[in-house]
Amino acid sequence: MKILVTGGAGFIGSAVVRQAIARGHAVVNLDALTYAACLENVASVADNPAYAFEKADIRDPAALAAVFARHDPDAVMHLAAESHVDRSIDGPGAFIETNVIGTYNMLQAARAHWEHKGRPETFRFHHISTDEVFGSLPADPAVKFTEDTPYDPRSPYSASKASSDHLVRAWHETYGLPTVLTNCSNNYGPYHFPEKLIPVVILNALAGKPLPIYGNGANIRDWLYVEDHATALLTVLEKGEIGRSYNIGGENERSNLELVETLCAILDRKRPKPAGRYADQIAFVTDRPGHDARYAIDPSRIRAELGWRPSVTVEEGLEKTVDWYLANEAWWRPLLNRQGVGERLGTGTEKARA
Template sequence: MKLLITGGAGFIGSAVVRLAIARGHEVVNLDALTYAACLENVASVSGSDKYAFEHVDIRDRAALDAVFTKHKPDAVMHLAAESHVDRSIDGPADFIETNVTGTFNMLEAARSYWVQAGKPEGFRFHHISTDEVFGSLPNDPEVKFTEDTPYDPRSPYSSSKASSDHLVRAWHETYGLPVVLTNCSNNYGPFHFPEKLVPVIILNALAGKPLPIYGNGANIRDWLFVEDHADALLLVLEKGEFGRSYNIGGENERTNLELVKTLCAILDEKRPKESGSYADQITFVADRPGHDARYAIDPTRIRTELGWRPSVTVEEGLERTVDWYLDNQPWWQALLDRKGVGERLGTKA
């Protein structure tokens, strides 16, 4: 199968690119190479005869049409998006332009190509989204997001992703475009851009800097190892039912404080300080505006219909992640000078 993967130089997208090629798929990686993208993420497969790269922005409809005409993909996996909540608070326009208008352009380019090709039965458009579109959950372990949970986005980022989800469903209902959707929980793992919580904690710890935790650290997230996520995404692409959405979770709920303390314990073992623990560097900072209290995925649908579940616990995944960052300093060192990295963002509200 030839896959057109948007955002394939990003964190999740690159994991999908690497896994897809390892499984024998052809991949066209379409990426605008904005601040969070890095072609080093796909360096291990870039020499493959099954890999092609197109430096294209999804806001450029004409360029998208040219890519579809040139490569004639069998399926689309749409991951390209602005994704950092704090940046969306400071500059929401980029999120609307990329996540909403960009998704509209992708849908129209895909629809045009699909119609001109005679509406081949095997074609599909897989839209990858987030659990943040569902809003915030109470601290009740019995209450989780399902595919039928009403949308209630509370940040510019989650609102833009909710909008894109609605567009994808509308293109299926109105035009018959064969689509599948997925909404995932918080990802972590190798190649994670160093502005998100897990890499920030690892790199600040190693640098002897404070380990910032918003509010009191009680916010709960369901943590999903990125390589497990890539596996689930390819499964949904291949076997998911058209017009249907699938929630993908790690089944690993942790408070932010628990997660940070776990990372500190792993670092204490693997690269101990001269004295004390990395946990001594934990610092509580002013909370993010509109910070959702809890996210948690009910993965019943993807488990029962497609037979998928995560392969690692959060502790196992975090250990693998720490090992990767310890072994790949040249990768993350080169990214620390990019705009906004290391700064406190999302305070303009």
């Protein structure tokens, strides 16, 4: 199968690209190479004859049409998106342009390609989304997001992803485009861009800087190792039912404070400080606006229908992640100079722009 992967130089997209090549698929990696993209993420497959790279922007319909015509893909895995909640609070426009208009452009390009090919039943458009579209959960551990949970986005990021999900469903119902949709919980692992919580904590700890935790650290997330997520995504692409959505979760709920304390304990063992513990660097900071209290996914459907389940616990995944960052300073060090990295974003104080 030849798969067009959008956002394949990003965190989750690059994991999909690497695994797809390993499974014997051909991959066309389409990426605009914005601030969070790194071609080093796919360096291990860059010379593979089954791999091709196209620098293109999903906001450019003409560029998309040219890529489809040039490569004739059998399937699309659409991961390209603006994804950082804090950045969406400060600059929502980019999230609407990329996540909503960009997804519309991808759907139109895929539809035109599919119709030109005679509407093959084997074609797939797989849209990769987030559990944040469902809003916030109560503390009750029995309550989790299912595929039937009503949408209730509460940030510009999650609202833009909810919009894109609705577009994908509409293109399936209205035009018959063969789509599948997945909503995942919080990812972590190797190649995670250093503006998200886990890499921020690891790198700040090593640098002797404060480890910032929003509010009182009680916000709960369901943590999913990125390699497990990539496996799930390819499983849905290969075996998922057309028109159906699948929730993908790690079944690893932890509060932000628990997560940071676990990371500190791992670092205490693997890279001990001359004095004291890394947890001494924890600093509670002003919460961000509209911070959802809890996310948790019920992955029963993908487990029952497709046989997928996560392969690691969060403790095992965090060990792997810390090991990777300790061994790959040459990857993360240059990224610390990119725009916005290391700054406090998402305060909601930036002047609104049209």
